Amino acid sequence: MTEQLTEEQIQTWAREAFQQANQFLAQEGVLFDTVVTEECRYLAPLVAVWKIKAMDNKMYWVLTGDVPTDFTLADNAKDARGALRYFSMRWQIKAENLLQNNQQQDPSQTSYAQLLADRAEKIYLLQENEGLWG
Numbered sequence: 001m002t003e004q005l006t007e008e009q010i011q012t013w014a015r016e017a018f019q020q021a022n023q024f025l026a027q028e029g030v031l032f033d034t035v036v037t038e039e040c041r042y043l044a045p046l047v048a049v050w051k052i053k054a055m056d057n058k059m060y061w062v063l064t065g066d067v068p069t070d071f072t073l074a075d076n077a078k079d080a081r082g083a084l085r086y087f088s089m090r091w092q093i094k095a096e097n098l099l100q101n102n103q104q105q106d107p108s109q110t111s112y113a114q115l116l117a118d119r120a121e122k123i124y125l126l127q128e129n130e131g132l133w134g
Contacts, residue, residue, distance in 0.1 A: 017050075030060065031055040032052060034053045035051065039080060046126070050063075051080070060072065066119075
């Protein structure tokens with residue numbers, strides 16, 4: 001059983017997860033402008049869903065935490081819960097495609113596909129949990 005995080009640990013985790021989101025977007029060529037805090041959700045230390053407005057005025061959902069960092073246009077989900085559902089489905093499809101196309105049986109590809117499938121299932125269960133979304 002894991003210990004409860006203190007409020008300070010949760011805030012530190014959230015800050016680091018947000019920095020991770022910004023760094024990832026920058027690597028992808030998306031420059032951060034503002035965060036829509038009222039639409040963001042996080043469950044430390046598992047996952048954070050950030051709604052971010054870029055300098056070009058496009059809106060994105062960004063996922064960080066104990067999951068592969070990923071992002072998509074905000075149009076793909078109406079809220080943070082929908083974003084989790086979107087990423088879950090996207091990762092399931094990507095994992096299946098990686099396994100299907102892994103003709104050389106590359107262990108790193110197989111491992112990554114398994115990680116994607118595992119995290120896809122976990123975030124799907126989170127978005128299904130009514131108690132988290134009230």
